[in-house]
Amino acid sequence: MERKAAQVATARDDLLAAGLAVFDRDGFEGATVAAIRTRARASNGSFFHFFGSKKELAGTLFLEILARYHAAIVAAVDESCGAPEGVARLIRAHLDWVVNSRREARYLFEISRSEWTEAIRGAQRTQNSRLAEAVERWRAPLVERGELLPMTSSVFFSQIIGPAQIFCRAWLSGRDRTDPREQAEILIACAIRAVVAPDAIQKTGETA
Amino acid sequence: MERKAAQVATARDDLLAAGLAVFDRDGFEGATVAAIRTRARASNGSFFHFFGSKKELAGTLFLEILARYHAAIVAAVDESCGAPEGVARLIRAHLDWVVNSRREARYLFEISRSEWTEAIRGAQRTQNSRLAEAVERWRAPLVERGELLPMTSSVFFSQIIGPAQIFCRAWLSGRDRTDPREQAEILIACAIRAVVAPDAIQKTGETA
DNA sequence: CGCCACTCTAGAGTGATACTCTAGAAACGG
DNA sequence: CCGTTTCTAGAGTATCACTCTAGAGTGGCG
Numbered sequence: 324m325e326r327k328a329a330q331v332a333t334a335r336d337d338l339l340a341a342g343l344a345v346f347d348r349d350g351f352e353g354a355t356v357a358a359i360r361t362r363a364r365a366s367n368g369s370f371f372h373f374f375g376s377k378k379e380l381a382g383t384l385f386l387e388i389l390a391r392y393h394a395a396i397v398a399a400v401d402e403s404c405g406a407p408e409g410v411a412r413l414i415r416a417h418l419d420w421v422v423n424s425r426r427e428a429r430y431l432f433e434i435s436r437s438e439w440t441e442a443i444r445g446a447q448r449t450q451n452s453r454l455a456e457a458v459e460r461w462r463a464p465l466v467e468r469g470e471l472l473p474m475t476s477s478v479f480f481s482q483i484i485g486p487a488q489i490f491c492r493a494w495l496s497g498r499d500r501t502d503p504r505e506q507a508e509i510l511i512a513c514a515i516r517a518v519v520a521p522d523a524i525q526k527t528g529e530t531a
Numbered sequence: 532m533e534r535k536a537a538q539v540a541t542a543r544d545d546l547l548a549a550g551l552a553v554f555d556r557d558g559f560e561g562a563t564v565a566a567i568r569t570r571a572r573a574s575n576g577s578f579f580h581f582f583g584s585k586k587e588l589a590g591t592l593f594l595e596i597l598a599r600y601h602a603a604i605v606a607a608v609d610e611s612c613g614a615p616e617g618v619a620r621l622i623r624a625h626l627d628w629v630v631n632s633r634r635e636a637r638y639l640f641e642i643s644r645s646e647w648t649e650a651i652r653g654a655q656r657t658q659n660s661r662l663a664e665a666v667e668r669w670r671a672p673l674v675e676r677g678e679l680l681p682m683t684s685s686v687f688f689s690q691i692i693g694p695a696q697i698f699c700r701a702w703l704s705g706r707d708r709t710d711p712r713e714q715a716e717i718l719i720a721c722a723i724r725a726v727v728a729p730d731a732i733q734k735t736g737e738t739a
Numbered sequence: 740c741g742c743c744a745c746t747c748t749a750g751a752g753t754g755a756t757a758c759t760c761t762a763g764a765a766a767c768g769g
Numbered sequence: 770c771c772g773t774t775t776c777t778a779g780a781g782t783a784t785c786a787c788t789c790t791a792g793a794g795t796g797g798c799g
Contacts, residue, residue: 334747334748349646350643350645350646351560351643351645351646352559352560352586352643352646353646355784355785355786356785356786356787357784357785357786365748366747366748366749366750367748367749367750367751367787368747368748368749368750368789369747369748369749370787371786371787371788372746372747372748373747375787376786376787377786377787378560429645433643433644433645434643434645436641436704438557438558438559438560438561444704444705444706447706448706451706474717474721477697477698477701478694478714478717478718478721480697481693481694481695481697481698481714481718482694482721482725484693484697485689485692485693485694485695485696485697486686486689486690486693486694487689487693488693488696488697489685489688489689489692489693489696490685490689493685496644496645496652497652498652498655498656498659506686506689509682509686510686510689513682513686513690513725513726514725516724516725517690517721517722517724517725518721542776542777563755563756563757564756564757564758565755565756565757573777574776574777574778574779575758575777575778575779575780576760576776576777576778576779577776577777577778578758579757579758579759580775580776580777581776583758584757584758585757585758740799741798741799742797742798742799743796743797743798744795744796744797745794745795745796745797746793746794746795746796747792747793747794747795748791748792748793748794749790749791749792749793750789750790750791751788751789751790752787752788752789752790753786753787753788753789754785754786754787754788755784755785755786755787756783756784756785756786757782757783757784757785758781758782758783758784759780759781759782759783760779760780760781760782761778761779761780761781762777762778762779763776763777763778764775764776764777764778765774765775765776765777766773766774766775766776767772767773767774767775768771768772768773768774769770769771769772769773
């Protein structure tokens with residue numbers, strides 16, 4: 324039973340991995356079920372046994388990658404981080420994940436998001452708020468202590484991720500070839516001015 | 532000849548407008564050439580006479596909408612704006628355009644960008660740098676005078692547009708139903724701290 | 740072992756769809 | 770009024786997502 328479950332998992336996971344590779348190469352439109360099947364060495368029947376449609380595979384893949392991304396972000400901060408240090412870590416975590424997981428990031432941020440089913444969007448919302456909660460556990464005490472300026476969780480996120488994301492998208496799409504991590508220090512400096520209380524700014528760990 | 536050009540333009544433009552409407556309703560995947568043709572009352576032959584493919588129509592539409600968006604942004608600032616005032620105007624221009632041109636914005640920011648042809652991406656780059664130039668004409672003197680902190684043009688953009696874009700995307704995708712303009716004041720305040728020199732911050736026109 | 744139930748694999752078949760092709764209508768120049 | 774170019778028309782084709790039917794593999798239970 325253990326072995327069987329493992330077998331099932333690999334067949335399914337092979338399809339997911341093949342999907343990611345083919346979507347990355349050909350885009351969502353250009354990717355054919357046949358190409359994914361072939362790459363995963365699965366029959367047509369198997370494909371539609373595991374995933375009801377090409378879209379369903381895409382959605383599953385999306386949520387799976389989203390979870391990995393969130394895990395990377397959450398791992399960046401803990402209670403020991405001060406405000407500037409934590410801001411810096413979040414930004415670096417984002418940039419590092421994008422660059423080190425280029426295909427996954429491209430899928431997450433560049434592939435069409437507009438046509439997910441309501442089920443997928445719901446799951447995405449849930450995951451998003453779970454991430455927000457985790458980051459809040461680090462942020463709330465700092466706001467309390469006056470080290471971070473008061474603002475809603477989503478505004479805080481927008482300040483950390485938003486600017487970095489502009490560079491990441493340009494890089495992911497191939498529009499810009501320079502490594503987004505080159506912008507890390509200046510992005511961190513701006514973000515600190517935007518969200519950290521003036522008195523708390525000194526104790527940063529930046530090197531530029 | 533004038534009349535003919537106008538006729539041609541309408542047939543073509545009808546297809547583009549129909550394309551936008553159908554893409555908005557059904558997404559890029561779900562949109563069929565037949566649906567676009569029908570809505571524009573054009574024959575199959577006409578469609579493929581004007582656009583070599585569905586993708587080409589999509590690309591043309593993309594560049595056309597991008598130009599309108601850039602025009603809205605450029606119109607927001609002129610030499611008379613001080614640093615905080617200009618930052619506020621740019622952010623408001625972005626938010627206003629997105630909300631007032633919801634379909635266009637959705638197309639520009641939500642539809643898959645990963646499969647444009649190199650020709651389209653090149654044109655996009657050109658338009659982007661033209662926008663950057665226009666904004667630089669306003670920004671450079673302020674940097675010179677020490678009212679704006681020194682940073683590259685693209686970092687400056689990332690600070691203005693990036694955070695706002697997070698809210699816009701959430702709103703455009705339907706994930707979040709609150710009007711992104713509600714965040715205008717706090718986004719402006721953060722952006723000003725991020726890019727405006729401390730001494731120049733006082734003279735802002737904000738109301739919150 | 741024999742039987743059943745269930746999960747997974749296989750691949751031929753089907754309908755929809757993007758795009759091609761051929762032919763002719765409309766507009767315009769001379 | 771002819772020739773050329775631009776545009777319209779719609780039948781035809783190849784490809785693709787997805788369905789359907791059949792059967793192989795696996796495990797449970799007497």
